[in-house]
Amino acid sequence: xxxxxxxxxxxxxxxxxxxxxxxxxxxxxxxxxxxxxxxxxxxxxxxxxxxxxxxxxxxxxxxxxxxxxxxxxxxxxxxxxxxxxxxxxxxxxxxxxxxxxxxxxxxxxxxxxxxxxxxxxxxxxxxxxxxxxxxxxxxxxxxxxxxxxxxxxxxxxxxxxxxxxxxxxxxxxxxxxxxxxxxxxxxxxxxxxxxxxxxxxxxxxxxxxxxxxxxxxxxxxxxxxxxxxxxxxxxxxxxxxxxxxxxxxxxxxxxxxxxxxxxxxxxxxxxxxxxxxxxxxxxxxxxxxxxxxxxxxxxxxxxxxxxxxxxxxxxxxxxxxxxxxxxxxxxxxxxxxxxxxxxxxxxxxxxxxxxxxxxxxxxxxxxxxxxxxxxxxxxxxxxxxxxxxxxxxxxxxxxxxxxxxxxxxxxxxxxxxxxxxxxxxxxxxxxxxxxxxxxxxxxxxxxxxxxxxxxxxxxxxxxxxx
Amino acid sequence: xxxxxxxxxxxxxxxxxxxxxxxxxxxxxxxxxxxxxxxxxxxxxxxxxxxxxxxxxxxxxxxxxxxxxxxxxxxxxxxxxxxxxxxxxxxxxxxxxxxxxxxxxxxx
Numbered sequence: 001x002x003x004x005x006x007x008x009x010x011x012x013x014x015x016x017x018x019x020x021x022x023x024x025x026x027x028x029x030x031x032x033x034x035x036x037x038x039x040x041x042x043x044x045x046x047x048x049x050x051x052x053x054x055x056x057x058x059x060x061x062x063x064x065x066x067x068x069x070x071x072x073x074x075x076x077x078x079x080x081x082x083x084x085x086x087x088x089x090x091x092x093x094x095x096x097x098x099x100x101x102x103x104x105x106x107x108x109x110x111x112x113x114x115x116x117x118x119x120x121x122x123x124x125x126x127x128x129x130x131x132x133x134x135x136x137x138x139x140x141x142x143x144x145x146x147x148x149x150x151x152x153x154x155x156x157x158x159x160x161x162x163x164x165x166x167x168x169x170x171x172x173x174x175x176x177x178x179x180x181x182x183x184x185x186x187x188x189x190x191x192x193x194x195x196x197x198x199x200x201x202x203x204x205x206x207x208x209x210x211x212x213x214x215x216x217x218x219x220x221x222x223x224x225x226x227x228x229x230x231x232x233x234x235x236x237x238x239x240x241x242x243x244x245x246x247x248x249x250x251x252x253x254x255x256x257x258x259x260x261x262x263x264x265x266x267x268x269x270x271x272x273x274x275x276x277x278x279x280x281x282x283x284x285x286x287x288x289x290x291x292x293x294x295x296x297x298x299x300x301x302x303x304x305x306x307x308x309x310x311x312x313x314x315x316x317x318x319x320x321x322x323x324x325x326x327x328x329x330x331x332x333x334x335x336x337x338x339x340x341x342x343x344x345x346x347x348x349x350x351x352x353x354x355x356x357x358x359x360x361x362x363x364x365x366x367x368x369x370x371x372x373x374x375x376x377x378x379x380x381x382x383x384x385x386x387x388x389x390x391x392x393x394x395x396x397x398x399x400x401x402x403x404x405x406x407x408x409x410x411x412x413x414x415x416x417x418x419x420x421x422x423x424x425x426x427x428x429x430x431x432x433x434x435x436x437x438x439x440x441x442x443x444x445x446x447x448x449x450x451x452x453x454x455x456x457x458x459x460x461x462x463x464x465x466x
Numbered sequence: 467x468x469x470x471x472x473x474x475x476x477x478x479x480x481x482x483x484x485x486x487x488x489x490x491x492x493x494x495x496x497x498x499x500x501x502x503x504x505x506x507x508x509x510x511x512x513x514x515x516x517x518x519x520x521x522x523x524x525x526x527x528x529x530x531x532x533x534x535x536x537x538x539x540x541x542x543x544x545x546x547x548x549x550x551x552x553x554x555x556x557x558x559x560x561x562x563x564x565x566x567x568x569x570x571x572x573x574x
Contacts, residue, residue, distance in 0.1 A: 013513070234511045252492075
């Protein structure tokens with residue numbers, strides 16, 4: 001196959017990938033978009049297989065079959081609540097694959113049509129691809145452990161922030177040493193294995209050190225960030241192999257992850273730098289000193305009466321709902337309300353789940369139609385016309401303190417549930433949220449607290465709605 | 467200006483333009499689909515399998531091609547897993563079944 005034809009076919013694959021992402025602008029076009037993505041990948045893989053036709057095609061096909069089978073089984077079995085773990089695990093695979101390809105390129109550049117030993121320019125690009133890949137790999141492993149709640153079996157996986165004195169200084173020093181070995185690798189005239197291995201090893205350690213100080217509450221940012229890294233790693237490898245398909249696909253993924261990180265940071269009112277530096281989630285018990293103010297509490301029956309006699313109801317689900325696997329009970333409740341002529345909808349905050357858009361997937365899994373699920377920007381102007389808001393295990397994202405200057409969460413975008421006529425808050429206790437703040441919403445005259453487990457309360461509401 | 471352009475410069479041109487395309491396409495993605503976006507970008511970034519296949523390609527089996535084979539298997543997990551799990555999630559996103567009431571609200 002001529003190099004021109006190969007490049008043109010890679011162009012076709014690149015366009016398919018762009019169309020795959022473009023399809024995600026609407027749920028109706030998204031499935032077709034995904035098919036474009038699959039087609040693009042098929043073109044890319046078949047084109048490349050044709051290039052290595054005289055090599056060990058059978059071994060490569062076996063590797064594809066084994067990997068593909070594992071991927072297919074995992075994709076079929078994974079629970080939707082486990083999506084963050086799955087995505088983190090997949091990021092780590094991309095990172096490790098990038099490192100392995102870099103090792104292969106140092107060992108035998110001829111396989112990629114590059115002279116042996118590698119020219120300085122390729123080495124520089126390879127250095128970038130390798131260390132980004134290595135950081136993606138080890139960082140994603142830590143993120144996976146934190147998300148899967150493996151903190152008890154291995155301390156580095158603790159969902160709490162792990163900090164120690166001089167942490168940032170150590171990271172900086174390691175980064176400088178890594179750069180030093182990178183320069184040594186770059187300047188060497190031979191293969192320079194030692195410099196390459198030391199540099200890669202430091203990058204692996206750095207990946208661990210970068211992620212361990214980040215607390216559980218910031219995981220949505222971390223996953224998006226590692227998503228971005230995995231893209232840049234692919235692009236870096238694309239540069240060193242002079243492969244435009246890898247560069248294009250890598251940049252698309254890199255910018256996607258970067259944008260998602262930005263959206264998540266904004267939704268949590270945190271600067272990207274402060275997330276990276278970590279230590280969040282270790283807030284001293286700020287809510288402890290709050291005096292006991294009177295709250296109005298009610299039962300599930302009261303809640304169902306309020307909702308059944310309302311014209312419009314908005315439900316604000318928090319992650320606690322998903323943990324309790326209460327989505328299906330909520331769906332039943334919404335159907336019963338709809339049968340009584342109540343306009344019941346959902347309002348989702350961008351950080352409602354543990355990764356961007358997580359809550360939407362969990363609701364979709366419970367067969368809630370996507371046009372009943374509204375984003376913050378779309379629902380906020382509607383709250384003043386809403387009779388009842390039911391808040392299930394959400395706290396900081398409905399805290400009106402976000403409008404008060406001087407409060408720690410000032411400026412954080414929230415769901416304006418305090419503008420509704422009545423707010424029903426379902427919560428286990430009066431404990432504070434991640435931000436460690438008290439929530440004035442709970443003490444408002446229009447608010448009724450229903451204490452208890454979200455799933456149990458919703459099931460009781462369903463019973464009394466029947 | 468004489469001579470040919472360094473391939474790295476051409477790659478840089480492609481790189482920068484692709485970032486701009488990505489930036490504009492991604493901002494158009496509806497927030498409801500951000501999780502499928504992550505799983506599909508995961509699958510897309512495993513196009514790194516192309517590099518892995520080339521690394522595994524040479525006729526003589528050696529250290530480098532072994533690393534390549536391993537990378538092929540790892541990337542293949544992502545290719546299959548990423549696209550299939552995205553498809554599974556997207557299949558869950560359905561419109562409201564009873565369209566009568568929806569029409570009523572649309573007419574308002």
